[in-house]
Amino acid sequence: MPIPSSSIDTRPAPEPTDASPDWRHGAACRQVTPETFFPAAENGDSYDEQVTAAKAICHTCPVLKQCRAWSLLHLAYGVAGGLTERERSTLRRRQRRAHPRAAAAAHVAPVGEVAATATRRERRAAAVRYLAESRTSRDRAARQFHVSIRTIDRWLAEARASA
Template identity: 50%
Template sequence: MVGPHWMADAVCRDVDPEVFFPVAESGQRREQQVERAKEICGGCPVRARCLDWALDALPYGVAGGMDAEERSELRRGREASERAAAFQRPDELPRTALQEWTRQRGEVIAAGRRALAAGTSRERVARQFGVSRRTVDRWAAAQSVGSAR
């Protein structure tokens, strides 16, 4: 058998694979084709495993009850959540990852302070480095304290 072992339990194993790859590019016809495929997925006992597989291996078509666009959104959401979690809880990261996070953070702060010193507006620095205006204000305050010494 070709594919992961769970595929043997999939409802779609006895369905023409073309059903899961809509030929219409847009409009009501495409929506109907996608809905037909999703209906088949709806009662499948291995739907969750299929979706996990499709997130990694299937760039087109309907699988796991989602079309390619929905899977892409889910992938982006997962990746964003993973990045956010890494930066919100650095104490839970492995030591080497924590060191990397600290290094990157230090580089961003140093580059932001250089931009401020070069006369770049605080609003622009905040946008450029993806930080709040309040953070930029703190960077500027730290620079003025450092230069006053």
């Protein structure tokens, strides 16, 4: 099964600086080819062998925790953080069941779910994230989050100030 290019972060990891170290710089997977973490086989013994090899590298990695957290949010395919795509999917589902309000706030679409179930702080974070990721208008975001345009503008200003 081909890997969709949208599921892979192709940006190079920036070199760490004293001001902002990047956890990916210390990852064990940087020493091997990326194909190691995207098994060519879809199931069977060959798949199991490829996954075992990838997980062996993951489990020696000093940034396993950071990678796992990142992969749960950003990676749909392959092995990352010591988990396969199926394992990540299962873990996400368990997290949503255990913490439905937090899952609703992190979930960008459909936006109505966020507005209906999340706290004000979660709604604000989701709205700012939604505006940044979707490039939608402030008017539309205000309608979707059930707030005024003025509130959206205030949330954006607060996000810029805290960044």
